Amino acid sequence: MKINQSLEVEPIIEEKVFSVSEFFDFLNEILVPQRVIVQGEIGEKMNNYPRYSFFNLLDKDGSILKCFVWREVIETLGIDIEPGMEIRVIGYPEIRKNRGELNFQVERIELLGEGILKRQFEILKKKLEALGYFSPEIKKPIPKFCENIGLITSRVGRGALKDFLTHLGNFGFRIFFYETKVEGGFALNEILEAINWFNQNMPKLDVLVLTRGGGDWESLRPFNSEEIVKAISASKIPIITGIGHEDDTTLADLVADLRTSTPTDAAKILNKNWELAKVNIPKIEINLSTSLRKTFEIIKKKIIFYGSNLTVKVQKEIGLKQQGLKSLWKNLGLRFQNYFKEFEFLEKEFKKNYLKIKKLVKDQKIKIKEFLEDLIKNKNQWQGKINKILKQQEEKLFLCSPYLKLKQGYTITKDESGKIIKDPTRLKISQEILTKFYKGQIVSKIKKIEK
Amino acid sequence: MPEEKFNFTKAYKEIEEINEWFQGEDIDLDEALKKYEKGMELIAKCKERLKEAENKFEEIKKKYSIGE
Numbered sequence: 001m002k003i004n005q006s007l008e009v010e011p012i013i014e015e016k017v018f019s020v021s022e023f024f025d026f027l028n029e030i031l032v033p034q035r036v037i038v039q040g041e042i043g044e045k046m047n048n049y050p051r052y053s054f055f056n057l058l059d060k061d062g063s064i065l066k067c068f069v070w071r072e073v074i075e076t077l078g079i080d081i082e083p084g085m086e087i088r089v090i091g092y093p094e095i096r097k098n099r100g101e102l103n104f105q106v107e108r109i110e111l112l113g114e115g116i117l118k119r120q121f122e123i124l125k126k127k128l129e130a131l132g133y134f135s136p137e138i139k140k141p142i143p144k145f146c147e148n149i150g151l152i153t154s155r156v157g158r159g160a161l162k163d164f165l166t167h168l169g170n171f172g173f174r175i176f177f178y179e180t181k182v183e184g185g186f187a188l189n190e191i192l193e194a195i196n197w198f199n200q201n202m203p204k205l206d207v208l209v210l211t212r213g214g215g216d217w218e219s220l221r222p223f224n225s226e227e228i229v230k231a232i233s234a235s236k237i238p239i240i241t242g243i244g245h246e247d248d249t250t251l252a253d254l255v256a257d258l259r260t261s262t263p264t265d266a267a268k269i270l271n272k273n274w275e276l277a278k279v280n281i282p283k284i285e286i287n288l289s290t291s292l293r294k295t296f297e298i299i300k301k302k303i304i305f306y307g308s309n310l311t312v313k314v315q316k317e318i319g320l321k322q323q324g325l326k327s328l329w330k331n332l333g334l335r336f337q338n339y340f341k342e343f344e345f346l347e348k349e350f351k352k353n354y355l356k357i358k359k360l361v362k363d364q365k366i367k368i369k370e371f372l373e374d375l376i377k378n379k380n381q382w383q384g385k386i387n388k389i390l391k392q393q394e395e396k397l398f399l400c401s402p403y404l405k406l407k408q409g410y411t412i413t414k415d416e417s418g419k420i421i422k423d424p425t426r427l428k429i430s431q432e433i434l435t436k437f438y439k440g441q442i443v444s445k446i447k448k449i450e451k
Numbered sequence: 452m453p454e455e456k457f458n459f460t461k462a463y464k465e466i467e468e469i470n471e472w473f474q475g476e477d478i479d480l481d482e483a484l485k486k487y488e489k490g491m492e493l494i495a496k497c498k499e500r501l502k503e504a505e506n507k508f509e510e511i512k513k514k515y516s517i518g519e
Contacts, residue, residue: 145460150511170504178511197511274501277463281497284470288490291473295483 024097031093037185038065038104039088039112042081055081057089057104067091069106076226077109078123079116086112090185110185110221117217121224124251128229134254140238142258144273146206148174150198150237152191153211153263154182160212160263164242167267171274176202182212188222195231195239207270208237210252211263214244223250232256242266406438424449459500462493469493 018026043056043064053074057065067089074081081087088110096103111120128134153160160182165175178197180190191210198208210232212223222228223243232239232255241256242263253259260266375382398404402412413421413435421433424446431446469490473483 143460145463147459165506165508168506170506172500172504173506175506175508176511177508277459277497278501281463281466281494281501284466285491285494287470288473288487288494291470292483292487295473295478295480298478299480 021097024095024100027095031095034092035090035107035186035189036092037088037090037110039086040065042083042085042087044083046081046083053081055083057087065104066101067104067106069109073106073108077111077120078127078226079111079120081109085116088112088185090189108185108188112218114217117221117224121217121251124224124226124229125254128226128251128255133229133233138233140236140257142238142240143206145277146270147172148202148205148207149176149270150194150202150205150208151175151177151211152180152194152198152208153177155179160242163213164209164211164263164267167264167271169267169271169274171271173270176205183215183219183222188225188227191222192227192231195235199236203236205237208235208239209242209266209270210239210256211242211266212244213263220244220250223252225251228252229255240266240269403438406436409438412436425451457496457500459497462497466490466493466497 038057040057040059043058045056047054049071051071053069053071055067055069057067059065069089089104089106089108090110091105091107094103094105095101111117132138151161151164153164155161161177168175176198178194180194181187182191195208195210198205217224220243223241229251232241232252238257240258240260241250241253242260242265243250243253244262249259258269260269406412413433415421415427415431415433418434421427427433427446427449429446429449432443433446435442435444469486472478472486
């Protein structure tokens with residue numbers, strides 16, 4: 001895009017006759033592609049409509065520029081424009097055919113004066129903050145080792161480009177430089193274009209670096225606009241800012257994925273991990289070898305330890321088993337011995353008893369035999385003796401019989417229970433007693449007892 | 452943009468991980484050998500990458516403008 005370059009109107013060769021409309025078209029063809037910045041004071045008469053406004057931009061000598069602006073252009077300012085305000089308008093001139101007057105189509109407005117710019121900054125900051133543009137969660141991570149860098153800055157000015165490039169270490173960076181203005185009325189559009197261009201054409205870049213030297217409030221204006229905040233936020237490629245000196249925090253810094261204070265600082269941050277890697281990699285290399293050696297040693301030690309441990313364990317186990325066996329043997333031997341002893345004892349006892357019994361049986365047999373022999377031998381003799389004894393006994397018995405006594409006149413007296421009474425003192429008066437005679441019996445009552 | 456086959460960031464991360472792994476306890480010998488080999492290979496590549504260190508500078512705007 002050719003920007004702000006001087007007009008080169010070709011001389012009219014032919015004597016062309018225009019209609020009014022054609023003439024305005026001819027003029028507009030020249031006027032409309034122009035992008036210009038005009039500064040002036042807003043006039044008293046302002047016509048505000050919901051979607052757009054008309055106002056006049058006045059000069060000290062009374063010159064008037066009629067301006068048309070869409071409402072959204074004013075809204076991005078954060079502050080409403082008012083009569084008496086000194087502003088810059090960026091846009092293009094156009095002739096309105098039905099009115100025959102020149103109209104300035106305002107694409108952007110810039111406020112002037114540090115006071116109002118600071119106010120604008122605070123208002124926009126609050127607004128964009130509330131919309132979440134500055135929250136850390138939406139920041140894109142910067143790759144640890146950036147290799148492909150899109151650089152957006154000015155070639156001229158305070159040496160941001162030089163500062164950045166000189167401080168960038170030789171780590172094989174590939175820098176793709178997109179030159180833009182970084183201050184003035186056209187800077188913002190160029191920067192927005194650059195961000196967009198990189199996202200469209202080189203989406204695989206590791207990072208975009210948006211940088212410029214320090215400046216006052218007015219010169220930092222493009223970095224304090226709502227448009228740049230939205231563009232940085234929308235970029236798919238992470239963006240590092242390095243704007244101005246340390247005390248200048250712009251809205252672009254607040255929305256950036258990483259904020260550095262200066263172009264030099266931005267370069268240093270990109271160097272940092274490479275520098276660390278250059279130092280760390282040889283360290284890690286040594287470390288790995290040491291670690292591997294250590295691992296070998298540990299494993300060697302472990303093998304030896306396990307080996308000896310195993311032998312000790314096995315020996316212990318064998319010892320235990322042997323001991324177990326020994327005690328088992330001993331136990332068994334003892335038991336057997338006991339059994340044998342018991343058995344021997346039993347055997348002896350048995351033998352002893354057996355002999356005794358045998359003798360007893362033998363003796364008994366002899367006795368029985370003798371007895372039997374004797375019995376047979378003396379049978380007749382025994383019979384006679386027995387018969388005689390029996391007869392004697394019979395006689396004795398007969399003589400002792402109570403009946404014989406009864407026959408001789410004795411009586412037997414019994415009490416009611418049939419007991420023979422030998423002592424009358426045990427009896428009672430009037431008790432009935434039974435007296436047996438040789439022939440018959442009587443029952444009588446006791447009248448008197450005498451001792 | 453030319454495609455870089457070797458990804459330094461990935462390689463470096465892997466080297467760091469291997470290094471960290473070696474600091475752990477109960478290291479398996481087979482695994483240790485494998486990791487050591489891989490680590491050394493990546494280290495060699497990273498060193499090579501750090502050697503060829505000249506920065507390349509290319510201007511976009513000019514190229515872009517020529518096309519207009």
